[in-house]
Amino acid sequence: MMRIAINGMGRIGRLLFRRLIDMDGIELVAVNDIMDSDNLAYLLKYDSIYGTFTGTVVHAPGAIVANGKNVKALQQKDPTLLPWKDLRVDVVLECSGSFSSREGAEQHLKAGARKVLLSTTGSADIPLLVYGFNQHVLTNEETIISPGGCMTNCSTHILYILNAIGIKSVQCNILHSYTSRQELVDAPHKQFRRGRAAAEAIIPVEIDLQQSLERLLPALKGKIASVSTRVPVANGAMADFTLQLEQETTRQEINKLFATAAANEYKGIIEYTEDPLVSLDIKGNTHSCVIDGTLTSVVGNHVKLIAWFDNEYGFTTRMIDLLGKMA
Numbered sequence: 001m002m003r004i005a006i007n008g009m010g011r012i013g014r015l016l017f018r019r020l021i022d023m024d025g026i027e028l029v030a031v032n033d034i035m036d037s038d039n040l041a042y043l044l045k046y047d048s049i050y051g052t053f054t055g056t057v058v059h060a061p062g063a064i065v066a067n068g069k070n071v072k073a074l075q076q077k078d079p080t081l082l083p084w085k086d087l088r089v090d091v092v093l094e095c096s097g098s099f100s101s102r103e104g105a106e107q108h109l110k111a112g113a114r115k116v117l118l119s120t121t122g123s124a125d126i127p128l129l130v131y132g133f134n135q136h137v138l139t140n141e142e143t144i145i146s147p148g149g150c151m152t153n154c155s156t157h158i159l160y161i162l163n164a165i166g167i168k169s170v171q172c173n174i175l176h177s178y179t180s181r182q183e184l185v186d187a188p189h190k191q192f193r194r195g196r197a198a199a200e201a202i203i204p205v206e207i208d209l210q211q212s213l214e215r216l217l218p219a220l221k222g223k224i225a226s227v228s229t230r231v232p233v234a235n236g237a238m239a240d241f242t243l244q245l246e247q248e249t250t251r252q253e254i255n256k257l258f259a260t261a262a263a264n265e266y267k268g269i270i271e272y273t274e275d276p277l278v279s280l281d282i283k284g285n286t287h288s289c290v291i292d293g294t295l296t297s298v299v300g301n302h303v304k305l306i307a308w309f310d311n312e313y314g315f316t317t318r319m320i321d322l323l324g325k326m327a
């Protein structure tokens with residue numbers, strides 16, 4: 001039985017809670033957030049994206065009881081003060097977004113956890129393991145690991161597969177639902193545009209996707225540019241890749257490449273579809289990316305490829321996959 005704690009019960013932390021509570025081989029022993037646990041229990045029960053929890057979830061003093069299982073609920077801002085040693089926590093799922101550097105994540109180890117799995121890319125000194133790409137390099141020695149972000153999980157496979165033809169350059173724009181790292185109404189923000197009303201505008205934001213892709217695919221260093229455009233929907237993302245390949249290709253060749261990958265070695269990681277999807281259709285999809293073959297277009301060696309993903313559900317699926325490798 002792997003003993004798990006979740007630090008940061010936001011969108012990602014709560015979705016992991018819902019998915020892990022009844023999972024074989026997992027014991028969810030504690031959650032921690034700076035917010036009150038009765039509020040967390042309420043948000044676990046009623047979710048604006050994925051609907052009402054199908055089991056039972058109630059708040060008890062110092063605990064959240066879900067499907068009859070008692071999960072300790074802590075309210076501690078400083079991770080070094082968390083009782084991970086007493087609770088014999090094997091892995092902390094660090095989902096607060098506040099401890100994504102090595103120094104930050106190490107605080108959970110100091111508190112007595114054996115290992116930490118981030119919910120984002122993290123600093124460059126933390127091993128970056130994208131499930132379905134390089135998770136096999138994980139050794140038992142690693143105590144802090146990163147699964148990449150949702151955008152990295154989508155893009156890595158696509159660029160790796162297309163680089164079999166040869167990529168000269170790639171421009172990537174991830175059209176992404178708004179997140180809590182934006183403001184709902186206009187407010188001051190270090191990245192000015194993230195401070196603009198999230199549900200009112202199409203908002204380009206700076207991202208670190210290029211850096212993580214260059215770490216994973218060093219052969220593409222200097223060939224990648226990326227931006228994310230936040231759009232007024234609460235869930236879902238559409239990645240739009242424009243590539244110059246080393247040689248001319250066809251729409252049929254590109255689609256065949258991805259349809260074959262999805263049906264074989266990338267089964268469960270990549271999906272290929274020719275259905276006329278919109279972003280809502282991707283809700284609850286467990287794949288890292290869903291290639292939309294209807295939108296592939298090619299002019300000579302110039303390729304446009306579109307992939308959908310559920311930034312929450314698809315991503316937490318990969319975190320859970322990676323967790324399974326952390327025994």
Ligand SMILES: NC(=O)c1ccc[n+]([C@@H]2O[C@H](COP(=O)([O-])OP(=O)(O)OC[C@H]3O[C@@H](n4cnc5c(N)ncnc54)[C@H](O)[C@@H]3O)[C@@H](O)[C@H]2O)c1
Nearest residue numbers: 008009010011012033034077095096097119120150180311
């Ligand atoms: N939402 C997404 O689509 C998505 C996808 C992939 C990765 N991520 C990454 O996951 C992380 C969390 O994202 P989110 O969307 O769940 O954010 P969120 O804002 O919904 O949740 C963050 C939670 O952490 C809590 N928190 C803040 N400081 C804390 C502290 N010191 N100790 C404990 N808890 C604390 C907050 O109260 C909140 O409940 C971020 O790093 C984000 O980049 C998010």
